[in-house]
Amino acid sequence: MxxxxxxxxxxxxxxxxxxxxxxxxxxxxxxxxxxxxxxPMVVMVMTSLKPLDEVxxxxxxxxxxxxxxxxxxxxxxxxxxxxxxxxGIYGYFLNxxxxxxxxxxxxxxxxxxxxxxxxxxxxxxxxxxxxxxxxACFIPFQSVIIPMAVILGxxxxxxxxxxxxxxxxxxxxxSTVNLVIVHVVYGLGFTTLFFRNYYExxxxxxVKAAMMDGASFFQIFRRVLLxxxxxxxxxxxxxxxxxxxxxxxxxxxxxxxxxxPMTVALNNLVNTSTGIVEYNVxxxxxxxxxxxTLFVYIVGGRxxxxxxMAGAVKG
Amino acid sequence: xxxxxxKALRKRFGPVEILKGIDISLDKGGFxxxxxxxxxxxxxxxxxxxGLESITSxxxxxxxxxxxxxxxxxxxxxxxxxxxALYPNMSVGENIAFGMxxxxxxxxxxxxAVATVARTLQIEHLLDRRPGQLSGGQRQRVAMxxxxxxxxxxxxxxxxxSNLDAKLRVDMRIEIKRLHQTxxxxxxxxxxxxxxxxxxxxxxxxxxDGEVQQVGxxxxxxxxxxxxxxxxxxxxxxxxxxxxxxxxxxxxxxxVIERKDHPSIVAPAPVxxxxxxxxxxAKVIFGxxxxxxxxxxxxxxxxxxxxxxxxxxxxxxxxxxxxxxxTRAAGKEMTARMRADADVKxxxxxxxxxxxxxxxxxxxxxxxxx
Numbered sequence: 001m002x003x004x005x006x007x008x009x010x011x012x013x014x015x016x017x018x019x020x021x022x023x024x025x026x027x028x029x030x031x032x033x034x035x036x037x038x039x040p041m042v043v044m045v046m047t048s049l050k051p052l053d054e055v056x057x058x059x060x061x062x063x064x065x066x067x068x069x070x071x072x073x074x075x076x077x078x079x080x081x082x083x084x085x086x087x088g089i090y091g092y093f094l095n096x097x098x099x100x101x102x103x104x105x106x107x108x109x110x111x112x113x114x115x116x117x118x119x120x121x122x123x124x125x126x127x128x129x130x131x132x133x134x135x136a137c138f139i140p141f142q143s144v145i146i147p148m149a150v151i152l153g154x155x156x157x158x159x160x161x162x163x164x165x166x167x168x169x170x171x172x173x174x175s176t177v178n179l180v181i182v183h184v185v186y187g188l189g190f191t192t193l194f195f196r197n198y199y200e201x202x203x204x205x206x207v208k209a210a211m212m213d214g215a216s217f218f219q220i221f222r223r224v225l226l227x228x229x230x231x232x233x234x235x236x237x238x239x240x241x242x243x244x245x246x247x248x249x250x251x252x253x254x255x256x257x258x259x260x261p262m263t264v265a266l267n268n269l270v271n272t273s274t275g276i277v278e279y280n281v282x283x284x285x286x287x288x289x290x291x292x293t294l295f296v297y298i299v300g301g302r303x304x305x306x307x308x309m310a311g312a313v314k315g
Numbered sequence: 316x317x318x319x320x321x322k323a324l325r326k327r328f329g330p331v332e333i334l335k336g337i338d339i340s341l342d343k344g345g346f347x348x349x350x351x352x353x354x355x356x357x358x359x360x361x362x363x364x365x366g367l368e369s370i371t372s373x374x375x376x377x378x379x380x381x382x383x384x385x386x387x388x389x390x391x392x393x394x395x396x397x398x399x400a401l402y403p404n405m406s407v408g409e410n411i412a413f414g415m416x417x418x419x420x421x422x423x424x425x426x427x428a429v430a431t432v433a434r435t436l437q438i439e440h441l442l443d444r445r446p447g448q449l450s451g452g453q454r455q456r457v458a459m460x461x462x463x464x465x466x467x468x469x470x471x472x473x474x475x476x477s478n479l480d481a482k483l484r485v486d487m488r489i490e491i492k493r494l495h496q497t498x499x500x501x502x503x504x505x506x507x508x509x510x511x512x513x514x515x516x517x518x519x520x521x522x523x524d525g526e527v528q529q530v531g532x533x534x535x536x537x538x539x540x541x542x543x544x545x546x547x548x549x550x551x552x553x554x555x556x557x558x559x560x561x562x563x564x565x566x567x568x569x570x571v572i573e574r575k576d577h578p579s580i581v582a583p584a585p586v587x588x589x590x591x592x593x594x595x596x597a598k599v600i601f602g603x604x605x606x607x608x609x610x611x612x613x614x615x616x617x618x619x620x621x622x623x624x625x626x627x628x629x630x631x632x633x634x635x636x637x638x639x640x641x642t643r644a645a646g647k648e649m650t651a652r653m654r655a656d657a658d659v660k661x662x663x664x665x666x667x668x669x670x671x672x673x674x675x676x677x678x679x680x681x682x683x684x685x
Contacts (some may be wrong), residue, residue: 206402
């Protein structure tokens with residue numbers, strides 16, 4: 001065997017060995033990080049299934065000796081939230097749902113419409129309008145609280161006047177409605193960005209073809225663009241849902257007492273300064289609070305990455 | 316009355332004038348091909364006819380009606396796009412029926428129209444499929460079906476074959492021609508491919524920099540191009556353009572093409588040239604198509620005027636049906652299209668002949684044909 005053959009043979013063996021070590025390292029790291037991320041979750045679940053004496057007296061990592069669902073039942077319907085009655089987080093969970101669903105739907109639809117207009121019905125200054133809308137993504141939440149409070153106050157006042165005139169306030173002044181308005185306004189920058197980038201790569205010829213077929217502005221939007229927007233719709237919904245559901249600042253500022261969303265209620269439950277701290281109940285409540293976003297991710301996660309890429313490549 | 320009439324059409328994007336006064340008319344049943352290099356404004360012109368672009372000034376009439384400010388869907392036109400633009404979320408049948416659905420045609424009537432068109436285009440078996448499941452040629456048919464079903468007075472095609480591979484392109488070209496012949500529709504067709512233009516058109520408009528260079532039948536455009544641009548653009552291989560001089564030899568006007576190492580080629584003035592415009596001593600450009608250069612045996616026997624000369628053979632390109640022979644005259648390459656079995660060898664001095672019936676003269680200063 002010549003030297004050249006030897007060289008070739010060793011070369012051809014090398015990639016296999018190389019890829020083996022690489023694999024071990026990659027999988028090792030992945031397993032390690034998965035472990036790091038999963039440990040708190042495991043502790044939470046286990047703690048929430050233990051009676052209180054087992055939590056306070058035992059090891060955090062020990063499996064439950066007496067499995068109980070009492071903390072979950074308590075968290076859901078009986079726990080004391082802040083200084084109010086022993087209502088559990090059930091009512092606040094519903095508050096959050098009532099806020100999140102309309103806020104996500106409205107901001108996504110408006111974002112899609114904005115993206116459609118900014119890419120397919122261009123007008124002089126469209127870039128400037130888009131640039132200004134992008135500012136919504138960069139403004140810190142804290143800085144808009146006071147102006148927002150003023151505007152919501154004015155809306156509430158207007159709602160009262162409407163109520164006096166028509167006997168119906170159209171929800172203006174209601175805490176949940178206020179939160180929906182705040183989240184729609186704040187989310188619009190993001191949803192517009194998502195849809196604009198997606199529609200930028202959407203073939204304009206399709207819109208032209210639909211125009212020639214006699215479809216109107218909204219018909220083109222509903223029949224041609226929306227049915228082909230599934231990935232970006234899912235991205236937007238997940239993003240908005242997570243953000244709005246997890247929001248604490250707006251929730252604690254613009255809603256009070258029984259109207260508070262889930263996050264605020266969870267804080268009031270956990271940060272209580274009276275009595276003993278019921279860690280198992282707190283853990284159960286925290287898992288319930290995280291449930292909906294987890295659910296959305298598991299259902300739509302596959303599309304999430306794909307949609308983010310679709311929007312990211314061209315734009 | 317013409318089905319499509321375009322008068323003094325101008326289109327301006329900011330300071331840039333894309334279309335600089337276009338005048339074209341097309342009779343019912345005609346096939347107008349807009350051809351030109353990229354950026355010449357042919358697609359913009361089509362889009363203004365379609366109503367997808369507004370016009371700056373001028374007039375567009377379709378079926379006698381001014382459509383300048385009409386919405387695309389109200390202009391009685393249908394368009395086939397370069398990318399086909401089929402709605403990916405709808406089946407083939409729904410794609411074809413979409414326009415009728417938008418106009419509120421009831422479902423039974425829609426289904427009937429779709430079935431008729433599908434039969435014409437032989438896509439009946441595809442009606443339930445999605446565009447994503449179709450091949451390029453099938454998508455092309457569906458796109459034509461969507462246009463056909465509207466029975467418009469003018470069809471617009473925007474480079475419809477440019478996304479297909481070479482063989483399919485030839486098939487679809489024939490398909491479009493057959494469609495035109497059987498249905499007698501009026502078509503405006505944009506392409507940058509001059510073979511498509513020649514084979515399909517009843518009328519060709521050659522555009523350059525937003526101006527019409529020449530409008531005419533394919534044979535007019537090919538045989539008597541108005542100017543050097545049209546002569547050079549249409550035809551493949553391109554027309555040979557040789558520099559020459561007008562001289563009086565033995566009392567008759569002749570074109571002299573000087574060569575360095577060989578005797579000059581002296582040809583009588585081509586019959587296509589206007590004798591009043593040929594000035595003695597003037598420089599001219601002598602244009603001759605490759606197929607009008609051949610050897611003595613194969614030159615057209617009916618040619619009224621032939622001139623022969625010797626030239627060195629530089630390159631021989633057998634193309635199957637023909638052999639292209641590249642030689643040199645007046646410092647420029649000159650291509651002759653000869654029969655496949657022509658006995659031509661590289662390096663040899665070969666006797667060629669010009670068929671002067673097919674030759675044209677241009678004024679180098681104005682680039683116009685004499």
